Amino acid sequence: MEDEKFKSPEKRDTEDVVVIGSSAAGLYTAARVARGGRRVSVLESKATPDPAPRTLIVTDYFKKQISTAARSSILNEIRRFELFTDGRSAQVTLKQPDLIIERSRLIRSLAEEAAHAGANLRYDTRFLDLSPNAKGLHVQVDEGGKREELHAVSVVGADGARSRVARAAGWPPVETVPLVQAVVKLPKDCPPDTTRVWFVPDDTPYFYWMIPESRERAAVGVIGEHGRATKLLFDRFLEKKGFEPLEWQGARIPVYHRWVPVQRTVGNGEVYLVGDAAAQVKVSTVGGIVTGFRGARGVADAILQKGTAELRTLRRELGTHWLIRRALHHFKQADYSELVDLLNASARESLGEINRDESTRLLWNVIRRQPKLVLLGLRGLLLGKR
Ligand SMILES: Cc1cc2nc3c(=O)[nH]c(=O)nc-3n(C[C@H](O)[C@H](O)[C@H](O)COP(=O)(O)OP(=O)(O)OC[C@H]3O[C@@H](n4cnc5c(N)ncnc54)[C@H](O)[C@@H]3O)c2cc1C
Structure with a gap:
């Protein structure tokens, strides 16, 4: 049943594929689907293509996934891990360096690639709801304060951990945990190519970390279970280590418990989920960039009818984590x-x-x-x- 408020919206032409969310997973999907010859629109609720900065660590697998242009998001390389717990420590030297990347640079570069591939990027456009129609799906959006209705054959929910697309299509919500990071001055005793990890089980079942983004700065962070308690413990940790926060970064991220099926049929249309919306996050380390790209590639392959091998690999990978x-x-x-x-x-x-x-x-x-x-x-x- 259509909602009263959507009875006479402005109608537009049928879009082939509508991707909701112009962050890492959505833009990656959009570029691949557009390159495959489909007509794609990406709708983003934020008013400008200017995402908040976030310092992230990824394995070198990331380089296999992205173009040369997107490599401009790489800030630093990590060659060693130091693990600490209760006065003990162990060092692990990496054969292939991990990469420190800056998320806003990555997203800007992915946006350029998606647009270049032919995707139509629309900002200040919030997804509200979807419903079946004769040819596929009605997609109700709010564009700059104005209600509109689009038509699509497929909708891809790349709208993050609290995905509205997932709720609209009937997926249950995914559990999330808080992640807080502070950018600090890199301490003198820490080499810029070394990541430090502290296991403090009395504070968190996850861990604290420090990832240097340059010779001067590092991101220190923690994953916890409850928002306020996590922030208090983190403040105490920063104080104990003598770190002074220069910037804060944080959000809730999904916890992967079991495979979230990425496709649902709604009427005559198809709805897909990618990235955080489908909890495609390595739950051992809570990294979601590489796995989100894998999910995006898998969904793009499914839309373009190129098979499901990538999704099977991703499922195995997430299960091991x-x-x-x-x-x-x-x-x-x-x-x-x-x-x-x-x-x-x-x-x-x-x-x-x-x-x-x-x-x-x-x-x-x-x-x-x-x-x-x-x-x-x-x-x-x-x-x-x-
Ligand atoms: C502080 C922090 C540090 C992290 N560190 C790492 C790390 O070191 N390594 C790593 O691999 N991962 C890390 N992660 C996780 C990683 O950032 C996420 O897994 C990844 O960014 C998820 O990307 P996404 O595209 O799926 O979703 P998101 O980045 O959440 O993007 C969702 C997009 O959808 C848009 N949107 C939402 N609702 C709507 C709507 N109704 N209509 C239109 N648009 C909408 C949002 O504005 C947003 O642009 C970190 C996360 C945080 C918070």
């Missing part, structure tokens, strides 16, 4: 201490050789080189069950 998270989530301090101690030279070698976006291979290699980690992981899983 979920297994790792389940094992870690109930670790006590003693378990983390044992974990850091067990990261002997050969296990560290695997961690450094294989990147986190090939998690199944990584997991088997680490276990092969340090079988005691299986027992520790199983203990974590059993603690979770209890």
Whole structure:
């Protein structure tokens, strides 16, 4: 049933594919679908193509996914990880460096590529609702304060963790956790090519981190479970380490529990989800850029009828990260201490050789080189069950 307020909206031509959200996953999908010859519009609720800056770390798999132009978003390379817990530490040297990227640069570059591929980018246009029609879908939007109705064959929800598209098409909401980051001056004792990770299970089942974006600046962050408590713990952590925040970055991010089917048929139309909207986030590290691109590529392939191989790989990948998270989530301090101690030279070698976006291979290699980690992981899983 159509809502009363949409009875006489201004009508437009039928769009082939309408993508909601012009951030990483949406623009990546739009460019691929437009290159495949389909007519694509991207609708973004923000008034300008000027996303908030955010410092992110990704594996070098990112380079395989993006064009040369989008590499301008890379700020720094990370060659070493230092893991800390309860006075212990372990170092992992990476064979292929991780990359520190700046999200607003990445999004601007992806927007140029999508437009170049033929996608029509519309800002200040908020998705409100969708409903079936004879040829596909009605898409109700608010463009600069004016209600409009578009028609599409397919709609792609790339509108983030609180996806309105997902709700409109009947997907249940995804659970989210708070992530807070502060940009600080890089401390003198930290080399600019080294990421630091602190496991403090009394504060968070996740971890704190510091990722240097240059010789001068680093992003320090934490993932928690409850917004206010997480911010208080983070303030205490910053103070303890002597970090003074220069900028704040933060948002809620989805927690992957199980595969979210990416497609639903609504009447004669198809609705898809990509990126955070489909919880395509590695729940062990809460990284969503590379996996969001994989989801975007998978959905673009599905729209262009090129098969589902990419989505199958992504599903396997996200499942392995979920297994790792389940094992870690109930670790006590003693378990983390044992974990850091067990990261002997050969296990560290695997961690450094294989990147986190090939998690199944990584997991088997680490276990092969340090079988005691299986027992520790199983203990974590059993603690979770209890
Ligand atoms: C502080 C922080 C640090 C992070 N660090 C990392 C990291 O180091 N590595 C990593 O890989 N990942 C990291 N992540 C996660 C990563 O940023 C996200 O997974 C990724 O940006 C999700 O992209 P997306 O395109 O799916 O969604 P989003 O970036 O959330 O984009 C959704 C878009 O949809 C638009 N929108 C929403 N509703 C509507 C509507 N109704 N109509 C029209 N438009 C709408 C929004 O304005 C937005 O532009 C971090 C996240 C945060 C918050």
